[in-house]
Amino acid sequence: MKVTLLTHTPEPEKIVAAAARCCYSNDDPNNLLDKMTDEKAAKFLQKLNDLGHQSPIEHVSFTFSISGVSRALLAQITRHRLASFSVRSQRYCGFDKADFIKPPSIANSNVENIFDEALIETKKNYDALIDAGILKEDARMVLPNAAATSMVLTMNARELLHFFSLRCCTRAQWEIRDLANEMATIVKKIAPNLFAKAGAACVQLGYCPEGSFSCGKAPSLEKLLKAYNNN
Numbered sequence: 001m002k003v004t005l006l007t008h009t010p011e012p013e014k015i016v017a018a019a020a021r022c023c024y025s026n027d028d029p030n031n032l033l034d035k036m037t038d039e040k041a042a043k044f045l046q047k048l049n050d051l052g053h054q055s056p057i058e059h060v061s062f063t064f065s066i067s068g069v070s071r072a073l074l075a076q077i078t079r080h081r082l083a084s085f086s087v088r089s090q091r092y093c094g095f096d097k098a099d100f101i102k103p104p105s106i107a108n109s110n111v112e113n114i115f116d117e118a119l120i121e122t123k124k125n126y127d128a129l130i131d132a133g134i135l136k137e138d139a140r141m142v143l144p145n146a147a148a149t150s151m152v153l154t155m156n157a158r159e160l161l162h163f164f165s166l167r168c169c170t171r172a173q174w175e176i177r178d179l180a181n182e183m184a185t186i187v188k189k190i191a192p193n194l195f196a197k198a199g200a201a202c203v204q205l206g207y208c209p210e211g212s213f214s215c216g217k218a219p220s221l222e223k224l225l226k227a228y229n230n231n
Contacts, residue, residue: 001068001175003182005190009060012157012191017041020048020056045193057157057194062187066179067150070101073175074149082159086152091137095126099148104174119146157194160187161204169200170215 009015018033021044025032048056078085106115122142129139155163160183166172167180184198202208202218214220 001178001182002066003179003186004065005186006063006065006152008062008187008190012060013038013041013045013194015060016048016057016157016194017044019059020044020053023056042193045196049197054158054161057161058159059156060191060194061154061156062160062190063152063154064183064186065150066153068101068148069150069179070145070175071143071147071149072101072145072173073179074151075145076173076176077153077179080155080159080163082156083163084154088150090140090143090147090149091135094130094136095123095140095143095147100144100146101148101175102146115146119144157187157191161195161198164198165201165204168198168203169210170217171210171213 014033014036017040018029018036021032021036022029048054074087077083100119102112102115106112122144125142126139129142130136164180164184167176168184169177172180184195188195188198197204201210206218208214208218208220211220
């Protein structure tokens, strides 16, 4: 897996802070942005985090190049609808033997040969269909979820935080969790105040919302409320 930040809204923290300040000021938004220093932006973003005022963070976006991921991951990530995707097409792009993603649980097991043999057979069948004159758009039907793909992905900051809350969780599937953690690491370097709480829901909320599915590393809301009531 390779994840690269291609571009992002310039001075994202100042943009968000100025947009949020606009809600509480009679001043012109241009003036608010001109007056916004890094220190003021950091302070105002802390206030937004404390208030849970998230709509202003939709004004900034981040665009990533993502390669070496599976079609299984693609099926998951496209459920995040507030995002833009440009994905390598199986209709027009050929398929190489190396274009498979192998899960670590299989690579580190004694049944790895089963996986490898299945993919060798898949590649042979795909090539046979192509050689027989079948179009790529139809031959691709034999390809598995392990088929590799690449994409360009754009999300605004609010959707990124939502994405992280679900996909950085230990309950998320390993591949999309690795992707989410890598993306979170990248954006924190660009906008550390904006993404101060970027991570699983327990990191953002201070408790785990997963109920009985919790990994147990963070307290549940019920436990926090019980402790609060006992005090």
